[in-house]
Every structure is written in structure tokens, then in C-alpha cells.
Amino acid sequence: MSIPTLTPSSALRIHDLRVAYDGTEVLRGTDLELRTGEWLGLIGPNGSGKSTLLRALVGLVRSTGSVELGNGGPPGPTDLSLMPQSPELPPGMTVVEYVLLGRTAHLGWLRQESAADRRVATDVLRRLGLASFAGRPVLQLSGGEAQRVVIARALAQQSPVLLLDEPTSALDVGHQVEVLELVDELRHEDGLTVVAAMHDLGIAARYSDRLALLDRGSLAAVGAPCDVLQEDLVSRVYGHPVRVHELDGHLVVVPAPRAARHTPGSPVSLADRRPTPTPDQEVS
Structure with a gap:
């Protein structure tokens, strides 16, 4: 080839x-x-x-x-951003906290998310119709909702x-x-x-x-x-x-x-x- x-x-x-x-x-x-x-x-x-x-x-x-x-x-x-086949949804984590994990690749060593990172996560949730889910625990989502949240995390990586x-x-x-x-x-x-x-x-x-x-x-x-x-x-x-x-x-x-x-x-x-x-x- x-x-x-x-x-x-x-x-x-x-x-x-x-x-x-x-x-x-x-x-x-x-x-x-x-x-x-x-x-x-x-x-x-x-x-x-x-x-x-x-x-x-x-x-x-x-x-x-x-x-x-x-x-x-x-x-x-x-x-490159990967959405795995069987993503793990951690217990005790809210939707917005899970989506913010997508910003990890942009953070330096021991740095926490900034206001800009939170704005990215909020914007992604809004675009995917998930803004009202931001504070909901990820384990309380339906299958379709969970898939959208996993995509939101991948998109938050930009x-x-x-x-x-x-x-x-x-x-x-x-x-x-x-x-x-x-x-x-x-x-x-x-x-x-x-x-x-x-x-x-x-x-x-x-x-x-x-x-x-x-x-x-x-x-x-x-x-x-x-x-x-x-x-x-x-x-x-x-x-x-x-x-x-x-x-x-x-x-x-x-x-x-x-x-x-x-x-x-x-x-x-x-x-x-x-x-x-x-x-x-x-x-x-």
C-alpha cells in the first residue's frame, strides 16, 4: 500500500x-x-x-x-479526543464535573480548572441540550443522556x-x-x-x-x-x-x-x- x-x-x-x-x-x-x-x-x-x-x-x-x-x-x-466504548461514569460526580474532565489535557501539573475551562464546559452542555443536567449526578442519567454527556466530555477537550x-x-x-x-x-x-x-x-x-x-x-x-x-x-x-x-x-x-x-x-x-x-x- x-x-x-x-x-x-x-x-x-x-x-x-x-x-x-x-x-x-x-x-x-x-x-x-x-x-x-x-x-x-x-x-x-x-x-x-x-x-x-x-x-x-x-x-x-x-x-x-x-x-x-x-x-x-x-x-x-x-x-485527538477519544470517546471509549464503555466509558466509566464515576459515582458521586455531577454532569458538569464529568464534562470538565475533558479539559484535563489543557491543564498544567497540579493546576485546577480555570473560569475559561468552566465556560467551555458550560457552552458544550448548552449546545448539546444538557444545560439543565449540569448539577445532576451522572449515575442518574438515562442511556441516551449518558451518551450525550460522554460526547460533551470529548468535545470539551476542543x-x-x-x-x-x-x-x-x-x-x-x-x-x-x-x-x-x-x-x-x-x-x-x-x-x-x-x-x-x-x-x-x-x-x-x-x-x-x-x-x-x-x-x-x-x-x-x-x-x-x-x-x-x-x-x-x-x-x-x-x-x-x-x-x-x-x-x-x-x-x-x-x-x-x-x-x-x-x-x-x-x-x-x-x-x-x-x-x-x-x-x-x-x-x-
């Missing part, structure tokens, strides 16, 4: 990024260029390396290779690149759309670059400008959703046949139909339930 070339529109360049656990390589020679303001969806089966890639970008796991900003320099602590690890994994479909629409709106308003590991392929296609399909730690394909979500490719990587359909202008990925079969105790069709006519009932 050729080395991505930095351009004035580049937000981040990843070259030959590798991660190994106990001598086993789980992320292999990843090369990617992220364009400023784009949404890149990371897709692939469980264990394909999506979370590992995101964690490597922010230095949470040891890696080799290089990660550079659009200006050619390495990312600093305020350049990083140009936002990394999301399965941001809607614990939400129902209504709250999934609510959270993703919010991220997309903020992306367009603030010029954020979004990299999101996503489980639902149809949802990933709906929001992403490009998809990066990971297969056992390697990039199997990168491109527009319509180019990556090819039935034969997705079926091979996920190890199960799928069908890709277009519905109202959006791609939908579903498992291939199951073969019809009847087992003892299984439901039968109405035709199966219809009694067989006796000879005197038959019509010649």
Missing part, C-alpha cells in the same frame, strides 16, 4: 501503524490519511482491530509506525479530531440516530474530523464519507461506502453471506436469507395447516 501523502486538507496521516500483544500482531501495517472535516467509519468483525487502532492513535497501547497531523508534526495531548469507539452500542435505534445526528451536526459546524468504529454497517454507511474495512488487523478496503460494502467482500470478511440493498437512497446490509426448514415444534405455514380434503370433498 502506498504511503498517504500529506496535503493542506489532511487532518491526520497514519503510516505502517502496528500493534502486537504478547508477540502476536493484532494491527498490521495500517496506512490511512484522514481529510479535515470528514467522517471515516471503521468497520469489521469483532476482534478485527477497530478499537486497537483508535487506542493506538491516542497512545493507550504501545505501537510502532507513525501518526502525524496535517502540519507534519506528531499529535499532542489536545489534538480537539480537531474526534475518535468514537462504538458510540451507540448500548442505545436503542431512536437514541442511536439522536447521538449520531448530533455528532454530524457538530462536525459540520466546527469542522471536526470524526473517526468512528461502528458495528451496524448500514448506520456506518449512512453517516460516513468513507469506510475502512478491517480484517484480522489489516485493511481490507478503504473507500466510499458503496465501494466498500460489496456483498462478496463483506461476506468473506465477516464469514457469513450478506445481501446489500439500497433503501430510500441508503445502503442496508442484512444476512442472506436462511434456507427454509421445518423442525419438530416449529411454526408451520397456513398452507401446511390446511386439512387434506377427503375423496368426497375433492372437486373433479
